[in-house]
Amino acid sequence: MTITVRGSSGDYRIRPLEPGEERAAFEVLGRALHRTVTDEYWARREGSFPAERRFGAFASGEPVGVTGSFATRLAVPGGKALPAAAVDGVAVRADHTRRGVLTALMAAQLADCARRGDVLAVLHASEATIYGRFGYGIASRGQSLRVAGASFRADAPSGGEVRLLGTAEAQELVPRLYAEMGLSRAGMIERREVWWSYARERLIGEHQVAVHSGPRGDDGFVLYRTEDLRTFDQPNLGAALTVGDLHAADTAAVAGLWRFLLRVDLVSEVRAPGRPLDDPLAAMLTDPRACAVTGLDDESWLRLVDVPAALAAREWGPGEPVVVEVADPQLPANSGRYRITPGGAEATTGAADLRTGPETLAMLYLGDRPPSALAAAGRLEVLNPAALPHADTLFATRVTPWCGTPF
């Protein structure tokens, strides 16, 4: 499948990447992200950048734009994990931007996802102004924590052991433990081999790895690195310890890992970017302000590729039935009215209570924000005001959504 897009200074051909074109396409990405692709760097990345599921935009036979995805499953409220495309490696070369190349790549990719049966697509955005127009919406947010001078309350969970692993052991154990612990929050994705092929070396190889064991065995891990903050003037500053990845089966394991991190010698502060909004740490401390929130940002952007399948698969809260009308010009098969009840959701011809597009639907889908908040912001058209409180309880979820996997 090739699409030709007319540009002011020539045509672009949008087509699937072919084997052998991976490195040239990766260099488009490298340049756009201000990174030099050396032979050594490409050797490390090659396994995570297959031609499969990748599209290129070609000008005079040369790649000038790229987008890709890897297949995964994403957990939705209620615990089901749906087929999803984890979109990554999106770039257009600087001398070809703002001519519609990304728009054409996104259209090709979304059509491909729909054909493959991906119910959802998910990405982490470099800028928050890019993806809404393609039907992606902020589906989970993350907070950055800075912890210093903290001590635990007497009633905080305790127990268990933490041990540090060597790199080889960690590279085997951490992927297995992540898979065994399962997708405990809506928004979490399966980490497939194509993801680990780079993360095993970069994430694990460049971090210290500690594993927590509770009564049932290994139940959490943390990856961290340190950066010396000491100066001649401030010899007691110690190091900043930054958490690169932390997943645990329960809050006792989270507490155990944090107790360990906060006891590491010669460390003056622990930084943990991108934690879930309901991270339990502050509530476990004698001084909750010892755990400061230093940032709050969008974390994952979701696109409902197959709206009927996505709505049918998630769990709904209590409430009177609500009919939501969706208008999706990019994937017209999604356009229609959906009757949502505590027992499920299905297409209907009944009168609509609420009307919106795919971006706002994605913002509601994992329960990150209530419909009333997005209606107040003007993103959701309210045709029947009496339905709004019911929509709030139907869309509400027990657990805060979070992806927790960088890609």
Ligand SMILES: CC(=O)SCCNC(=O)CCNC(=O)[C@H](O)C(C)(C)COP(=O)(O)OP(=O)(O)OC[C@H]1O[C@@H](n2cnc3c(N)ncnc32)[C@H](O)[C@@H]1OP(=O)(O)O
């Ligand atoms: C999931 C990920 O991989 S995130 C990484 C994304 N990649 C990067 O950030 C790398 C650097 N940036 C780039 O490569 C490019 O600027 C891209 C990919 C973001 C955009 O590519 P372009 O081909 O210029 O986009 P395109 O011309 O199709 O623009 C479509 C629309 O988005 C807008 N747009 C595109 N990029 C941006 C941006 N960075 N900020 C604001 N608006 C943008 C355009 O103005 C245009 O708006 P319009 O439809 O109202 O005219």
